[in-house]
Structures are given as C-alpha cells and as structure tokens.
Amino acid sequence: MQAFRDEVRAWLETACPVSMRTPAKESEDVWGGRKPWFPSEDARLWMQRAAERGFTAPTWPRAYGGAGLSRDQARVLAEEMKRLGCRTPLKSFGIWMLGPVLLEYGSEAQKLQFLPGIARGETRWCQGYSEPGAGSDLASLATRALRDGDGPTASYVVSGQKIWTSHADKADWMFCLVRTGAEQPKHEGISFLLIDMQSPGISVRPIELISGASPFCETFLDEVRVPVAQRIGPEGGGWTIAKKLLEHERAAISQLRDSASSEEEPLETLAKRYLGTGADGALADPALRDRITQANMDFLCNQLTLRRSAAAAQSGRGPGGEALMLKLYATELNKRRRELKVVIEGFQGLGWDGDGFSAEELRHTREWLRSRANSIEGGSSEIQLNIIAKRVLGLPD
Ligand SMILES: Cc1cc2nc3c(=O)[nH]c(=O)nc-3n(C[C@H](O)[C@H](O)[C@H](O)COP(=O)(O)OP(=O)(O)OC[C@H]3O[C@@H](n4cnc5c(N)ncnc54)[C@H](O)[C@@H]3O)c2cc1C
Numbered sequence: 284m285q286a287f288r289d290e291v292r293a294w295l296e297t298a299c300p301v302s303m304r305t306p307a308k309e310s311e312d313v314w315g316g317r318k319p320w321f322p323s324e325d326a327r328l329w330m331q332r333a334a335e336r337g338f339t340a341p342t343w344p345r346a347y348g349g350a351g352l353s354r355d356q357a358r359v360l361a362e363e364m365k366r367l368g369c370r371t372p373l374k375s376f377g378i379w380m381l382g383p384v385l386l387e388y389g390s391e392a393q394k395l396q397f398l399p400g401i402a403r404g405e406t407r408w409c410q411g412y413s414e415p416g417a418g419s420d421l422a423s424l425a426t427r428a429l430r431d432g433d434g435p436t437a438s439y440v441v442s443g444q445k446i447w448t449s450h451a452d453k454a455d456w457m458f459c460l461v462r463t464g465a466e467q468p469k470h471e472g473i474s475f476l477l478i479d480m481q482s483p484g485i486s487v488r489p490i491e492l493i494s495g496a497s498p499f500c501e502t503f504l505d506e507v508r509v510p511v512a513q514r515i516g517p518e519g520g521g522w523t524i525a526k527k528l529l530e531h532e533r534a535a536i537s538q539l540r541d542s543a544s545s546e547e548e549p550l551e552t553l554a555k556r557y558l559g560t561g562a563d564g565a566l567a568d569p570a571l572r573d574r575i576t577q578a579n580m581d582f583l584c585n586q587l588t589l590r591r592s593a594a595a596a597q598s599g600r601g602p603g604g605e606a607l608m609l610k611l612y613a614t615e616l617n618k619r620r621r622e623l624k625v626v627i628e629g630f631q632g633l634g635w636d637g638d639g640f641s642a643e644e645l646r647h648t649r650e651w652l653r654s655r656a657n658s659i660e661g662g663s664s665e666i667q668l669n670i671i672a673k674r675v676l677g678l679p680d
Contacts, residue, residue: 287356291363298332300325304368308646312374315404317455326370330404333372340378340402343386347394348402358593376450377401377408379535381458384528388475388516397477410532411445411459411478411502412525418447419666421460422469422522426504428461428476430511430518437511439463439476441484441504447660451487451500454480458528464519475521477513484508492656532661533610537589550575550620554627571627578619585612604675611667614657621647621654 302325311322313330321327333339336350341357343349352360382401385394400406417424426443441461451457457478464472478485484507490499516524554566554575561567566575592606624647625632632647634640640648658664672678 284355284359288359288363291360292366294336295363295367295369298329298336299364299367299369300329303329303370303372305370306368307370311370313372313404314374314407314450314453316407316453317405319404329370330372334403337402339373339375339404340382340398343382343398343402347386347398348400349398373404375401375404375408376410377406380410380528380532381408383531384475384524385515387527388524392512393477393515406455407450407453409448409451409454409457409480409500409502411448411451411457413447414444415446419663421525422473424460424462424473426459426461427465428463428474428509430463431508435512438508439474439511439514441476441478441507441509443504445502445504447490448487448500448502449498449660451480451502452489456480457502458515460521460525463521467519470522471519473521473525474518475515475524476509477515478504478507478509482507482509492653529662530606533667534606536657536661537609537613547620550578550623550627553624557627557629557631574623574626578616578623581616582620585609585616588612604671607667607671607675610661611658611664611671614654615664617657618654621651625651 302323311326313319313321313326315330319327321330330339334348337343337345337348337352338350338360340347340349341352341360342354343351345351377397378401382398385398389397397406401408411426412421412424414424414426424443426441426445428439428441431438431440439461441459443461445451445457445459448457457480459476459478460473461476462472463474466472480487484505486503486505488501488503489497490501491497492499515521551566554571558566558568558571566572588605589609592609595605628644628647631640631644632651634645634648636645662670673680
C-alpha cells in the first residue's frame with residue numbers, strides 16, 4: 284500500500300493546481316454537466332485531470348469511468364488529497380447517489396450509457412423523489428407513468444409534479460420515482476426512471492429559501508415520453524432501488540458535513556477572537572466554554588464512529604447499526620456548530636448584507652440558516668429516529 288500511496292502523492296503534487304489546494308466556497312463548487320461552469324481555469328484542469336485518472340469515482344470499475352480502486356486504495360487517495368488540501372474536483376449527485384445503484388441494479392447497457400459520462404462530469408443529475416403530497420411518506424407518490432407500446436420502442440408517458448428538486452434548473456437528467464401500478468400496494472407500484480430534462484413536457488420553477496440561495500425547484504411533468512429502456516430494475520421494483528439510493532445519499536450527507544466541519548476555524552479560536560480571554564488565557568464565559576467543549580467532543584466522537592463504520596464496510600461486514608445513525612447525528616451536530624458561531628458573533632452574526640458585517644459574518648449567518656435544512660433533506664431527523672428504533676433497536680412499529 285505504501286507504493287500506491289507514493290504513486291498517488293506524486294500524481295497529486297503535479298496534477299492538482301496549487302490554487303485547488305485551498306478550501307472552496309460553496310459558490311466555487313464544480314458540478315459539471317452539458318454546460319459546465321468553472322470558477323477558474325485551474326478548476327477546469329483539476330476536474331479534467333481527476334476524471335482522466337478515474338479519481339472522480341475512484342472505486343468504480345475502469346470500464347465505467349472509475350479508477351478501479353479497492354476501498355483501501357480509495358481511503359489512501361482520500362487521505363492524500365486531504366493532506367494536500369485538494370478540493371473535491373467534481374461534486375455530483377450522479378457520483379454520490381445514482382452511480383452506486385446503477386452499478387448494483389443497472390443492465391450492462393445502462394451502465395455503459397450513463398456511468399462514464401457521470402464520472403467525467405459531462406452529465407449533471409437531479410433527484411425527482413419528493414412531491415407535494417409525498418415527503419417522509421415517499422411511497423405515497425402520485426406521479427404516474429402509463430406504458431405505451433411494446434418492444435424496443437415502448438415508452439412511458441409520465442405526468443405529475445416533483446418538489447424540492449435540488450438544481451433541477453441546471454440538471455441534464457433526473458432520476459425519478461413514478462407510479463407504474465396504480466392498482467398494486469403502494470410500495471409495489473413504483474418504478475425508477477432516468478429522464479432527460481430536455482424532454483418535451485418538462486418545466487422547472489425555482490423556489491427561494493430562507494437562506495437566500497435557491498437551488499430548489501418545482502419540477503412539472505406533462506405527458507413526458509420516457510423510453511422503457513431508461514427504467515432501472517423491473518417495473519414495480521423501484522422502491523428497493525429508491526431505498527438503496529437513500530442510503531448512499533445519507534452517507535454522502537454525513538461525510539460532507541464531517542469534512543466541512545474539519546476544515547473550519549475551531550470554535551474556540553473564533554470565540555477568543557470575538558469575546559477575548561481571561562487572565563488564564565481561557566474563554567471568560569464558562570457556559571459558552573462548556574457548549575464549545577461539548578460540541579468539539581461530540582464532533583470527535585462522530586468522526587470516530589464514521590471511521591468505525593468505514594472499517595466495518597472495508598472488512599466486508601457491511602454497514603452496521605452505527606451507519607443508520609450517522610446522518611442523524613452529523614446533521615444535528617452541524618446545526619449546533621453553526622448556531623454556536625452565530626451565538627459567539629452576537630449581533631454581528633445576524634447580518635444579511637451591508638457594510639456593517641464582514642464577509643465571514645455574512646457567510647456564517649447564511650450557513651446557519653442553511654443548516655436548518657440538513658435535518659430535513661435526505662429524510663428528516665424524526666424519520667431517521669424511526670428507522671433506528673425499528674432496525675437497530677428492534678422496537679415495534
Ligand atoms: C435542502 C433540501 C434539499 C432537498 N432536495 C431534494 C431533492 O433534490 N429531491 C427530492 O426529491 N427531495 C428533496 N428534498 C425534500 C426532502 O426529501 C423532504 O423535504 C423530506 O423527505 C421531508 O418531507 P416533507 O418536506 O414533505 O415533510 P413531511 O414529510 O411533511 O414532514 C413534516 C414533519 O413531520 C415529521 N414527520 C413526518 N412523518 C413522520 C413520522 N412518521 N414520524 C415522525 N415524524 C414525522 C417530519 O419529520 C417533519 O418534521 C430536499 C429537502 C431539503 C430541505
């Protein structure tokens with residue numbers, strides 16, 4: 284493994300531009316797509332080089348655009364990228380969510396059609412799960428898909444409305460849950476379709492959020508034709524795939540929150556800057572000191588649990604009960620850390636815009652507001668608690 288580490292380290296030293304070794308602001312994220320946007324030429328180069336090497340999707344097989352790395356090798360790559368401070372070259376729902384289920388449930392033709400484009404950052408995806416009447420109770424979804432014709436030219440005609448579709452206005456494709464069997468029990472009448480967002484009949488309307496940013500959209504489907512060949516898994520078998528995708532989504536949310544927190548200025552440093560210290564060099568306010576210490580200890584515990592979960596997965600034991608609590612814990616912890624920053628900054632932490640606030644303070648306010656959504660997206664905390672109660676603790680429904 285040392286030889287692999289040396290090889291990766293040497294490659295990163297030459298391939299990752301120096302400007303890509305600094306923490307990225309959210310506004311500088313690279314998402315790829317048919318019409319990609321890059322904050323700089325270095326960002327474009329970094330994504331292209333990483334994609335050529337298969338490092339945007341390290342564990343995917345080479346035939347599908349990955350690097351064919353083992354889990355151990357992927358961990359070494361992640362460690363070396365972290366050591367150098369490399370930015371994630373490509374952010375992608377395709378890599379975090381769709382790719383893993385395509386690898387598991389897609390046909391060979393589907394894998395070859397979609398995975399390489401995802402790994403190269405050529406297609407950007409959005410998630411068409413939630414509907415106005417189906418959020419936590421996702422299986423109640425009503426977007427219907429009626430089959431038209433037989434054989435290779437058969438298609439579904441899809442009509443309905445999706446909501447909270449993050450980045451739908453920028454996405455090229457949507458992985459989407461639809462109802463193909465109106466007569467069947469609700470979990471059995473769902474299918475998993477891949478829909479080209481340029482298909483006639485699709486319209487998208489952005490939704491503005493409390494944090495000011497608006498990646499969220501309503502997506503309307505009006506008799507959209509989708510080839511049957513773009514269905515993943517059997518007709519009516521979409522619920523199993525949907526649930527598996529949610530596991531990948533929740534794991535990605537937990538890891539993102541964890542790595543974002545480890546890049547930040549420590550809470551105690553921020554507090555000392557704003558509130559000063561006593562004669563002993565410690566924060567003067569004991570109650571705040573206690574909250575910060577508790578948050579730091581909880582953060583470290585969460586990191587240890589993440590590692591325990593990764594080690595279990597690497598040893599082939601599969602995710603255990605701890606994996607089910609990671610999303611809940613990481614997102615609740617992130618909310619607490621964001622709130623503590625605003626508390627530390629006092630009135631300065633409550634600015635929206637204007638000269639009276641530094642750019643950092645304005646960012647903290649918006650990040651605090653954005654964090655409120657963490658415990659809703661990907662399944663709310665209450666739903667995570669229900670899952671833990673049922674699947675880990677074995678409690679009755
Ligand atoms: C930032 C963000 C991004 C999102 N991105 C996407 C996306 O890209 N694609 C997509 O399809 N969806 C997306 N969503 C939607 C998200 O999946 C839903 O908001 C979530 O599943 C909750 O559904 P809901 O909003 O309809 O709330 P509801 O299901 O109406 O829940 C309302 C409240 O009731 C509680 N509740 C509901 N049922 C139970 C129960 N059985 N037991 C206990 N409490 C319960 C919930 O915890 C919640 O507090 C996003 C949401 C957010 C906030």
